[in-house]
Amino acid sequence: MYQKFFGLKKSPFSLIPEPEYLYLSQHHKKALNTLRYGVFQQAGFTLLTGDIGCGKTTLLQKLLNDIKCDVDLGLITNTHPSFGELLSWVLRAFNVDNTANDEAERYRVFKRFMDKRQLSNRRVLLVIDEAQNMDIPALESLRLLSNINDDGKCMLQIILAGQSELLEKINDPKLIQFAQRISIESHIKPLSYQETKDYIGHRLSVAGGRSDIFSRKAVLAVFEHSGGVPRVINNICDLAMVFAFANDSGVEYETVMEVVNERRTGGIRKSTSNQTSHSKLDITEMLGFRSNGSSSVNTKSRTLITH
Structure with a gap:
C-alpha cells in the first residue's frame, strides 16, 4: 500500500526469504x-x-x-x-x-x-x-x-x-x-548498527527506492529494538513504512517508536537473547539525546518483537 508513495517497485521488507535481497554482512x-x-x-x-x-x-x-x-x-x-x-x-x-x-x-x-x-x-x-x-x-x-x-x-x-x-x-x-x-x-550472528543501516539501505535500493527514506535516528531505533536480527528488522521497517505513509512523511525516529509501542501493547511479544552490543545509554547518546530527563526515549529493558 505504501509502494507508490515511496517510489518502490515492490515491498522491500518481506518476511519471505528472497535471495535477490540478500545482504552479506x-x-x-x-x-x-x-x-x-x-x-x-x-x-x-x-x-x-x-x-x-x-x-x-x-x-x-x-x-x-x-x-x-x-x-x-x-x-x-x-x-x-x-x-x-x-x-x-x-x-x-x-x-x-x-x-x-x-x-x-x-x-x-x-x-x-x-x-x-x-x-x-x-x-x-x-x-x-x-x-x-x-x-x-x-x-x-x-x-x-x-x-x-x-x-x-x-x-x-x-x-x-x-x-x-x-x-x-x-x-x-x-x-x-x-x-x-x-x-x-x-x-x-546478528547485524551491527552499521550493518543494520546498510541492510535497510540495500533492501530499499533493490526495491527501487531511495536509501534515505529512513532517517538516521529511525535506523538507530530499528537497530535498538531489533537486536540486529534481519527478520525483526524487516518486521519493524515494514510497519514503520505503513505508518509513515499514513502520516504522509518519511520514516522518522517517532515513527519507529510508534510501531514498537503499539506492538508492545497489542502485538505478539517474544524475548530473545539477541541483544545489541551497545548499552541503552550508548543508544540514547547516539540518537542525540542526553540522560537529563528531556528525552522521551525509554531506557528500561525491552523485549524484541517477532512473529
Missing part, C-alpha cells in the same frame, strides 16, 4: 563462503547455525541457486519432532520412487540411486533446513546413512542448517561420533 559473507567451500571440497557434513531470523534459509537459497548442474540436490525443509523414518524423507527429497516396505530395502533403493549418480559423475547434496527439530535418533540415522561414503569416496554430502539449539543436540554425548564427522561449520 561480515558474518553472512563468511558463512556463504564456508558453505561454498564445503560443497566444492566435497565435505561430508557441513553445519550452518544461527539464531532465529538471522538469514540461514536465504543463505541456503543463494548457495543452491549458485550450484552448477552437475549436482543432484535434495532439500528437506519441514522437519519436526515426529520426523519419522529418515530414508523415506531422503528418497522423497531426491524424487526417487519408493515402494519399499522396510528400511533395509529403502537403503538398497538409495544405494542404487547413489551408484547411478556416481557412474554419471554427478555429486549428491542433501540439505536439511530447520534441523534443530530433528531428534537424536534421527541425527544418528543421518550419521549411519553417511556411512555410504566409507569406501574412500564422498558420494553423499550433507548440509545441516538450524537454530542454535542444534549445536546443543550435536554436543550431546550420544552424538559424539556424529560431531566428529562435521568437517565444516559456520555460525551467523
